[in-house]
Amino acid sequence: MTEPQHGDRPHSPGPSLYPIGFAAGVACILVGLIINPMVIVPIGVVIAVVCGFLWARDATQEFRVEPVGAVEPERGGPRESTDAPAVPAHQGEAAMAELDTGERFPRSRFLEGATLGFGAVIGGLVTVPAVGFMIVPAFKGQGYPKVDLGPLDNFTPGQWFVTKFFMHPDAGEVSHRTAYIRNNGQLNGKPSFTIISNRCAHLGCPVQPNGPVQDNQKKDINLPKGQRVTMIPAIPAGGYGCPCHGGQYDVEGNRVSGPPVRALDRYDFAIVDGHLILGTPYSVSHVKGEGKDALIYKYKLTGPGEHVDGWEQILYPLQPPH
Amino acid sequence: MATAARNKKSARRRQLEAAINYPIDWLEERSGLIGGLRYFLFRKVPGDTGWWHTLGSATLTAFLVQALTGVILAMYYKPDPQNAYQSIQHITNDLTLGWLVRGMHKWGASVFIILMFFHMARVFLFGAYKYPRELNWIIGVTLLAVGMLEGFTGYLLPWDQTAYWATVVGINLNGTAPFLGPFLADFLRGGGEIGTETLARFYSMHMLLIPGLIFALIGLHLYLVIRLGVSSPPWSREAAGSDYDADEPATNGRSGLTQPAARSGWRRNGGDDV
Numbered sequence: 001m002t003e004p005q006h007g008d009r010p011h012s013p014g015p016s017l018y019p020i021g022f023a024a025g026v027a028c029i030l031v032g033l034i035i036n037p038m039v040i041v042p043i044g045v046v047i048a049v050v051c052g053f054l055w056a057r058d059a060t061q062e063f064r065v066e067p068v069g070a071v072e073p074e075r076g077g078p079r080e081s082t083d084a085p086a087v088p089a090h091q092g093e094a095a096m097a098e099l100d101t102g103e104r105f106p107r108s109r110f111l112e113g114a115t116l117g118f119g120a121v122i123g124g125l126v127t128v129p130a131v132g133f134m135i136v137p138a139f140k141g142q143g144y145p146k147v148d149l150g151p152l153d154n155f156t157p158g159q160w161f162v163t164k165f166f167m168h169p170d171a172g173e174v175s176h177r178t179a180y181i182r183n184n185g186q187l188n189g190k191p192s193f194t195i196i197s198n199r200c201a202h203l204g205c206p207v208q209p210n211g212p213v214q215d216n217q218k219k220d221i222n223l224p225k226g227q228r229v230t231m232i233p234a235i236p237a238g239g240y241g242c243p244c245h246g247g248q249y250d251v252e253g254n255r256v257s258g259p260p261v262r263a264l265d266r267y268d269f270a271i272v273d274g275h276l277i278l279g280t281p282y283s284v285s286h287v288k289g290e291g292k293d294a295l296i297y298k299y300k301l302t303g304p305g306e307h308v309d310g311w312e313q314i315l316y317p318l319q320p321p322h
Numbered sequence: 323m324a325t326a327a328r329n330k331k332s333a334r335r336r337q338l339e340a341a342i343n344y345p346i347d348w349l350e351e352r353s354g355l356i357g358g359l360r361y362f363l364f365r366k367v368p369g370d371t372g373w374w375h376t377l378g379s380a381t382l383t384a385f386l387v388q389a390l391t392g393v394i395l396a397m398y399y400k401p402d403p404q405n406a407y408q409s410i411q412h413i414t415n416d417l418t419l420g421w422l423v424r425g426m427h428k429w430g431a432s433v434f435i436i437l438m439f440f441h442m443a444r445v446f447l448f449g450a451y452k453y454p455r456e457l458n459w460i461i462g463v464t465l466l467a468v469g470m471l472e473g474f475t476g477y478l479l480p481w482d483q484t485a486y487w488a489t490v491v492g493i494n495l496n497g498t499a500p501f502l503g504p505f506l507a508d509f510l511r512g513g514g515e516i517g518t519e520t521l522a523r524f525y526s527m528h529m530l531l532i533p534g535l536i537f538a539l540i541g542l543h544l545y546l547v548i549r550l551g552v553s554s555p556p557w558s559r560e561a562a563g564s565d566y567d568a569d570e571p572a573t574n575g576r577s578g579l580t581q582p583a584a585r586s587g588w589r590r591n592g593g594d595d596v
Contacts, residue, residue, distance in 0.1 A: 034505070135509060137512065137513075137519075138508050138509050138511065138512045138513050138519075139505075139508060142508075142513050142514045144514075167515070168517070171403075171517055171518050172403060172404060173403070174403045174516065174517055174518060175515075175517060203490070203491040203494040203495060203498075204490045204491060204493075204494040205487060205490065205491060206487075244487070244491060302504070303494060303497040303498070303503075303504050303507055304494045304497070304498075305494055305495070305497060305498035306497065306498055306503070306504065315500035315501065316500070316501070316503070316504060317501065318501070318504070318505075319504050320504055320505050320508040320514070322514045
């Protein structure tokens with residue numbers, strides 16, 4: 001049995017770059033949805049529509065230009081008697097030659113296309129919103145709230161405090177966060193604070209102070225909106241260490257040893273009505289100096305384990321909106 | 323001799339057989355299900371298959387145990403951060419046999435993963451991934467990956483410290499993948515931080531999305547096993563191409579391939595006595 005081989009007849013549509021352009025347009029739309037829906041998405045739409053149109057034109061060109069074939073008249077006459085042994089249906093010649101009706105768009109092909117096309121449209125109408133609902137909410141409205149950490153007087157200058165608070169008091173325990181906070185005193189007449197996140201820059205475990213934590217001097221502060229701040233004085237003389245995989249940091253959060261790829265994250269802060277207000281977190285590659293004189297190399301908040309500097313940063317060109 | 327035995331059957335016994343066969347024949351005539359079941363279960367396998375070849379069905383059994391116990395655990399489990407831990411304590415300590423079903427699900431998860439690896443090792447060491455079974459190897463590897471994902475999403479559900487921090491680390495590991503990693507991590511968390519949505523999300527993936535995928539992939543996996551037949555072990559004389567069974571030569575002289583019997587009703591002898 002001879003199967004038709006590839007190469008016996010040329011592929012009908014020649015190779016075309018339009019599908020790639022179409023895919024690039026779609027990719028542009030998807031990226032634009034995350035980065036800048038107002039500018040990048042329309043550009044992607046234009047690319048996709050233009051390339052899609054050209055692609056469709058290209059692919060159907062041969063079909064459209066093909067001349068109408070002449071209908072061959074059916075031959076009459078008696079059939080030859082079949083003395084030969086029966087041939088299985090899937091071998092030998094077809095019992096009846098395929099009808100060449102000469103139609104440019106045979107009805108069956110139209111119905112086939114219509115069924116598949118409408119199926120695709122209906123499937124898309126159902127799937128796109130469902131998948132969008134699955135994915136998009138994870139990337140929208142994700143900012144960090146401003147958290148009131150209580151009166152400035154609680155933060156003794158020069159003293160570290162393990163400070164626990166609720167990022168979203170309504171959400172309960174799951175939003176419990178910890179930061180290491182030190183009041184650096186005054187810098188150019190303004191208060192200076194060092195607020196280090198306890199999220200390890202390796203894979204996000206909670207780092208612990210290497211030094212005594214004075215649990216007996218624990219202080220609970222109840223604030224409006226269900227916020228409850230717990231402050232425990234600590235002396236992280238040996239910096240911070242992570243219990244999970246052994247990452248070590250110095251007291252300013254610089255990586256000393258182990259698997260972390262950068263320094264510990266920090267938080268912005270503001271002073272409002274004599275209260276310390278926690279702002280948005282940001283990532284830090286490293287810190288030079290100490291306390292209020294520290295020079296902080298600051299980057300947009302980045303997930304643990306992701307490089308913000310060095311050549312490896314090219315692996316993480318985009319961050320989801322936070 | 324068989325004919326003689328059949329002739330000796332009493333009229334009463336023939337009546338009884340007819341009564342038993344009637345509903346089976348009825349179903350077979352209208353659906354072909356009985357023949358299909360026979361085709362599925364009574365396949366020809368190489369004569370020298372052994373215990374090693376049972377690892378695949380053992381894995382399947384482990385998965386079915388997970389599916390069954392999981393469905394029942396879902397009747398008592400509450401997937402929200404305020405109640406998840408307490409509901410698991412309730413299942414373990416208060417409900418009748420809850421400790422057993424939870425234990426089966428917890429330990430069965432490890433059994434499932436371990437058996438997958440054993441099965442994979444068997445296929446690899448027997449060379450059973452070779453032509454024409456490459457596609458089934460690929461589906462199997464996909465099943466392994468999806469099975470691990472099932473383990474990962476299930477690990478968060480007890481909502482204790484181990485579960486929480488293991489998931490923090492696991493999600494952040496995914497986040498370190500180049501380019502799309504940070505987005506994958508946010509997708510898994512349902513946001514920038516593990517929060518109220520993460521648990522429900524993992525629960526939905528663990529009990530709906532991934533098991534559906536696993537069932538579909540197992541279906542494909544089994545379809546290919548039935549279509550291609552079971553491979554002989556590497557020490558098989560049959561596989562070496564000797565005239566092991568002159569009556570039934572291997573299909574197309576291809577070593578280790580056996581052809582399933584044609585679909586021909588559910589009874590071996592064509593039901594000549596009805």
